Amino acid sequence: MVPRSAYLHVPFCRHRCGYCNFAVVAGRLDLARRYLAAIERELSWLETPRPVETLYFGGGTPTQLLPADFARLAECVLKWHPLLPGAEWTVEANPADINAEYLRLLVQLGVTRLSLGSQSFSAHKLKLLERDHAPEQIAWVVAEAQSLGLPVSLDLIFATPGETLAEWQVDLTAALALGPQHISTYELTFEKGTNFWSRRLRGELVGADEELQRAMYELAIDTLNSAGFEHYEVSNYALPGHRSRHNETYWMGNEYLAAGPGAARYLNGVRETNHRSTTTYLKRMLAGESPVAERDELSPEGRARECLVFGLRRLDGVSRHAFQEHTSFSLDELAGPKLREFVQLGLLTDDGECIKLTREGLMICDALGPALL
Ligand code: SF4
Structure with a gap:
């Protein structure tokens, strides 16, 4: 894309x-x-x-x-x-x-x-x-x-x-x-x-x-x-x-470009972050060197898991159909047991197509991510 x-x-x-x-x-x-x-x-x-x-x-x-x-x-x-x-x-x-x-x-x-x-x-x-x-x-x-x-x-x-x-x-x-x-x-x-x-x-x-x-x-x-x-x-x-x-x-887990000190881009499943220090960024750029300080290449499964975790932050939730289209992974095969556990705990709702955070889930949403990654 x-x-x-x-x-x-x-x-x-x-x-x-x-x-x-x-x-x-x-x-x-x-x-x-x-x-x-x-x-x-x-x-x-x-x-x-x-x-x-x-x-x-x-x-x-x-x-x-x-x-x-x-x-x-x-x-x-x-x-x-x-x-x-x-x-x-x-x-x-x-x-x-x-x-x-x-x-x-x-x-x-x-x-x-x-x-x-x-x-x-x-x-x-x-x-x-x-x-x-x-x-x-x-x-x-x-x-x-x-x-x-x-x-x-x-x-x-x-x-x-x-x-x-x-x-x-x-x-x-x-x-x-x-x-x-x-x-x-x-x-x-x-x-x-x-x-x-x-x-x-x-x-x-x-x-x-x-x-x-x-x-x-x-x-x-x-x-x-x-x-x-x-x-x-x-x-x-x-x-x-x-x-x-x-x-x-x-x-939504889409790709994006970025420039400047500390800026992060996401392209072809690779996340790159430029050097955070402005002076180092300037020195490198003006010497014609790469400003990239970190590079993280995600596997297709890693990308799909990130897409799930970021997607859950949206109150619209994650649709099974859209998720499969976007990542080629089935949401249930990827994270079914964990998602069912969170539904039972009252942290997520699941209407069969879409998974969404409940009010309780919103309160601890940052803690749910690591369990799904
Ligand atoms: S130093 Fe203050 S104004 Fe500047 S980015 Fe940080 S919070 Fe914002």
Whole structure:
């Protein structure tokens, strides 16, 4: 199958937030010119343009680039990944560093979706997360983007240290009040190597307990469902017609292209990940060397198992028929006993054609994956 999705990683951020372990360089916009040259070279290795149905600029913070540099980047990416009619093009942005002129530039270039790292509407929670924007900036960016006809997705984080269920409800209500088309909610995790990890080890930060995490997740599902948002993936909610088509390609086990530091691509059953360090990526690319740090060749069965695990994240579930078409494996021959066990435990439903997570299954979905791989 020809990949019809491409991801571009833009690693620049003003500073590194305490919980973040993404492939990011903080305060190093001086590297922008070398980054552009490296991306131009990496994409030129595609040799022929690869038209896409979905394009995603993630980071980092793509809008940290100066507008002229962003326009140059976009021109280069669109040369190698021209957008097919009706294509979706998402750009991630930080409410702190996007202005009206930048938003207009995005619209002029053809961006169709803005993914805003809003995280919270509480000044206290934003400060704790070491974010550099204020709640008012989120409201301004959403209103401005919507006035330009640009649909917006808001990211929200829950289960931060000391956060109560009532405070989380305030965040959800504030997000809905802005009228976004899409909302993603993520539970705060403490990742090794982050500032938050060290602070937790020192006893300075205490994460929410499991019961509260679960209550917060359920509150998000119920609040957003009641507001007309379809809960279509474990952490994602959309108004009708506004699912992230790009992210759906990942969950459906389809192939995709990628470029930039830390970017992962999936082609012909091989997953490759570029070097996470921006400086190493730049050094390698500009010396004409491969930026790939990891290469994982999956067997046909391995691919099918991944397809099952990713597919279960979608609330639409996994259809036996589509699974067989896509992977050439029978779902029941591949994982029948485990799936039946999960159905008996009330974690999955099975109507004979389609397998789906139950509410209980959603709560522990990350734990189900390893049993099916
Ligand atoms: S803005 Fe996003 S990508 Fe950048 S450091 Fe903060 S969490 Fe990480």
